Amino acid sequence: MYITQGLHRHVQAKPHATAVRSNGRSITYAQLGERVARLACALKGLGVTSGDRVAMLSLNSHRYIEYYLGVPWADAVLNPVNIRWTAAEIIYSLDDSETSVLIVDETFKELGSKVANAAKTVGTVIYAGDGETPGGMLSYEALLAAATPVEDACRGGDSLLGVFYTGGTTGFPKGVMLSHNNVAFSSMSIVSTGSYGANAVYLHAMPMFHLADFSAMTALFFSGGTHIVLPTFAPQNVLETIEQERVSEMLLAPTMIQMLLDWRDKAPKASRLDLGTLTKIVYGASSITPALLERARTAFPAAGFFQAYGMTELAPIATFLSSEYHCQAHHESGKMYSAGQPGICVEVRIVDVDDREVPRGTVGEIIVRGPNVMLGYLNKPQETAEALRNGWMHTGDGGYMDEDGFIYVCDRLKDMIVSGGENIYSAEVETAIASHPAVAQIAAIGIPCEKWGETVHVVIVLKPGASANSEDIIAHCRQRIAGYKCPRSVEFRDALPLSSVGKVLKTELRKPFWENRERNIA
Structure with missing residues (x-):
């Protein structure tokens, strides 16, 4: 290929x-x-x-x-x-x-x-x-x-x-x-799900240097659709282009979806835009909270939602959660908040520290094998050997698999917070707090604590015009998850540090807390 x-x-x-x-x-x-x-x-x-x-x-x-x-x-x-x-x-x-x-x-x-x-x-x-x-x-x-x-x-x-x-x-x-085989197989896997078909009008709003957009581009060339190109992501420009170009499909990171919704909610003319041609929104690059997903489904009722999970080393797709699982029945089953099942020609396992497969429902490291797995890291044989062990790509993501083979991503293993010997997954904390009506964005990190080793610290961006204090946030969280998982400290900011594709840079958030400390989490 x-x-x-x-x-x-x-x-x-x-x-x-x-x-x-x-x-x-x-x-x-x-x-x-x-x-x-x-x-x-x-x-x-x-x-x-x-x-x-x-x-x-x-x-x-x-x-x-x-x-x-x-x-x-x-x-x-x-x-x-x-x-x-x-x-x-x-x-x-x-x-x-x-x-x-x-x-x-x-x-x-x-x-x-x-x-x-x-x-x-x-x-x-x-x-x-x-x-x-x-x-x-x-x-x-x-x-x-x-x-x-x-x-x-x-x-x-x-x-x-x-x-x-x-x-x-x-x-x-x-x-x-x-x-070529890595990216071609991954792109063909996307086409096999019904995405980016021959009649698709696809909007390039993600940066093209990022492999997620290149993979979508390759898939669209395989099928023969039309590419609509925006120089950069800007909420107003994206929504107006959907109307002008009759866009049918696009790929966005969750933070981009949130920015679209925030602009749409506050701009008077946004309600007059005709977005009826948009039939599919593929989201990926980072996890999405249930609150944001429900808000997006309400805002774009004609669009089917579709999740892709993976990483650059997987060219980049490992699993898919198709539109059929974005419904009330699977909201109740929980599958709507999974990362879906492996794509064609891809195998996924959940393993312990010795690479032994763990029982269904048990959290371990997600590893992947298939024609999508990278050749290796350039000029880095040691890092390549560590990542590609026994033919499997070790993702560094923690997660579990249910009885139906659906993958649930809990956290980056390096983002897991260990407090008093208990493992706390930042994604679980973020999901609980994201349901607070005043919260626009949330990131949970572990910060040093002499007694417990680490405690949960959250950094929050509030919605425009909304108000909340630390006590509100912690009380809201305690109603939803166990007390030991709840934050001990809350910080409010105007914005979170983001990567070029909208991932929260937790390294930057942790840096001031862990500098000059023995355990400086990367």
């Missing part, structure tokens, strides 16, 4: 159909195929050879889609750059992957120039913007105009597709090496 297969199929079968609409521009499948082939030619002309790394530092655009297809077309390897990183982290990833070409857009042209000059192996910077090409860079559009379309190298199978860096909050990031 190779990533460009879907493009080939639809250039042949539906050449005049719209493949991409981005920033007022509409591109057919035939036009996209030619632009991708020209980009591959241009890269080869710049000296890119088999296996060379090509990076992109950019907001979402049609050129980002061309990058994802054109680099493997040229027999090269992808390195999409996290736009939220510092210059030091970007330089590290460029050096670690030995990237030779960097593509930047208008937003990141200054940063791109800075990191390219500091990186050891970057020899060429391409400007993929609409303005004047900065000095020292080559024009993306000029390169394509001068190029002649070349045949696809058909790089595929177990060959390296890309280095997808993950982490970066507790030291320098790890480069996850994924093959």
